[in-house]
Amino acid sequence: MTPAAPTLPAATRTTPYLRLLIATQFAFNIGFYAVLPYLATHLGTGLGMAGWLVGLVLGLRTFSQQGLFVVGGALTDRYGPRPVVLVGCALRIAGFGWLALAGSTATVIGAVVLIGFAAALFSPAVESETARESVRYERDTGTPRAQVLAVFSAAGQAGAFIGPLLGSLLLLLGAGFRAACLAGALVFAGVLAGHARLMPRRAPVTRTAESRGSVREVFGNRPFLVLCLAYSSYLIAYNQLYLSLPAEVERATGAQTALGWLFALSSLLVVCAQLPLTRWAAHRLAPRTALVTGLGTVAAGFAAVPLTPGGPAGLLPGATLVVLLTLGQMLLVPAARGLVPELVDDRRLGLATGALSSVSGLAVLGGSAATGALLQAPGPVRWAALAAVPLAGAALALGLPVGRNGKRERCDGVEVGVETPPIPPGGRTP
Numbered sequence: 001m002t003p004a005a006p007t008l009p010a011a012t013r014t015t016p017y018l019r020l021l022i023a024t025q026f027a028f029n030i031g032f033y034a035v036l037p038y039l040a041t042h043l044g045t046g047l048g049m050a051g052w053l054v055g056l057v058l059g060l061r062t063f064s065q066q067g068l069f070v071v072g073g074a075l076t077d078r079y080g081p082r083p084v085v086l087v088g089c090a091l092r093i094a095g096f097g098w099l100a101l102a103g104s105t106a107t108v109i110g111a112v113v114l115i116g117f118a119a120a121l122f123s124p125a126v127e128s129e130t131a132r133e134s135v136r137y138e139r140d141t142g143t144p145r146a147q148v149l150a151v152f153s154a155a156g157q158a159g160a161f162i163g164p165l166l167g168s169l170l171l172l173l174g175a176g177f178r179a180a181c182l183a184g185a186l187v188f189a190g191v192l193a194g195h196a197r198l199m200p201r202r203a204p205v206t207r208t209a210e211s212r213g214s215v216r217e218v219f220g221n222r223p224f225l226v227l228c229l230a231y232s233s234y235l236i237a238y239n240q241l242y243l244s245l246p247a248e249v250e251r252a253t254g255a256q257t258a259l260g261w262l263f264a265l266s267s268l269l270v271v272c273a274q275l276p277l278t279r280w281a282a283h284r285l286a287p288r289t290a291l292v293t294g295l296g297t298v299a300a301g302f303a304a305v306p307l308t309p310g311g312p313a314g315l316l317p318g319a320t321l322v323v324l325l326t327l328g329q330m331l332l333v334p335a336a337r338g339l340v341p342e343l344v345d346d347r348r349l350g351l352a353t354g355a356l357s358s359v360s361g362l363a364v365l366g367g368s369a370a371t372g373a374l375l376q377a378p379g380p381v382r383w384a385a386l387a388a389v390p391l392a393g394a395a396l397a398l399g400l401p402v403g404r405n406g407k408r409e410r411c412d413g414v415e416v417g418v419e420t421p422p423i424p425p426g427g428r429t430p
Helices: 016-033 037-047 050-069 069-079 081-101 105-141 144-170 177-197 209-219 222-241 244-253 257-284 287-307 314-344 346-376 381-398
Strands: 408-411 415-416
Touching: 016 069, 016 105, 016 144, 016 177, 037 050, 037 081, 037 177, 037 346, 050 069, 050 105, 050 346, 069 081, 069 105, 069 346, 081 105, 105 314, 105 346, 105 415, 144 177, 209 244, 209 257, 209 346, 222 244, 222 287, 222 346, 244 287, 244 314, 244 346, 257 314, 257 408, 287 314, 287 381, 287 408, 314 346
Parallel strands: none
Antiparallel strands: 408 415
């Protein structure tokens, strides 16, 4: 008898430390998304900034976060996750408080850079600890690590869904953008207090030459770089939710009013389907297979847009893209994160986790200009070119080790996982 997919509460009955990390991701996104969706309007309408300056401020926030993940990861490896998380929380509280009071261009830029850098410290520490603990939990209980990482992703999406609602509620009540910033700061104050009390201490690592060689070791790891490139193709594709999807919605309906509903559809899909889908995939697909299948599903979403009839209000092509892209994301993200501990030394896990995000962020920065130019191309050409990006990533991913629990082998000098038979329906369950 095939076991039923777990509910979110059942799936989170892991270890207290993993529950802390999962709850952290949930709270992190509530605080972040209570503010971010309303930042551009506040800068343009509230502070009267020109459009180009609003774009510059938002770009600086993204760069100070995504581009500096590798710094947070390296600091996590050097000092352990606890101090990095605590400092990141404190800086995020200060950044939100500063943004609430900022009234000039210089102070706004300082606040958003501080907010971004705080996440560059906080997120790699939490994500690398989650990956490390999921491997340990897999070894102790037999529960596939992808299942734990899926709970982590679903918790983040739930926070991303609730956060904008909190911000909207505050704005509707007349509290304004400043109140949303202070609410975000309050959320992070709670996260800071929880980690100060519950996060275990780890002795600092005192390495000199070894620390200096860690960057060369990670970036000289060919399988890991292949994973970074494959993952980058996904993020370039995912970025089209903010670039090509709005253009498609406006083309189909004459306005972007329905865009929010499509974003809500994406978040709800992850919250509702991430756990059962990952549990199914973890028992039947090797991580490499899940990664390749996910990228292929994302590519199918782009290819389907010119082939899907307009449907009600012309939104069916856009909705098809959102559904397939989200399904692909749910397959490939836990698989990619689960492969990182297979490809790098455990002592370099923080650096590698940060590098995965930083390399992908730089690829998105470069790829956005190219994909933006496609907006002027004929529809079939544009969507075919966009589909080719994740397909190229899938082809690259075929060169990765399959990755799995248990057995290990050497690949290009790096110890990696090899596939063990999946658990059949009706077989052992965690």
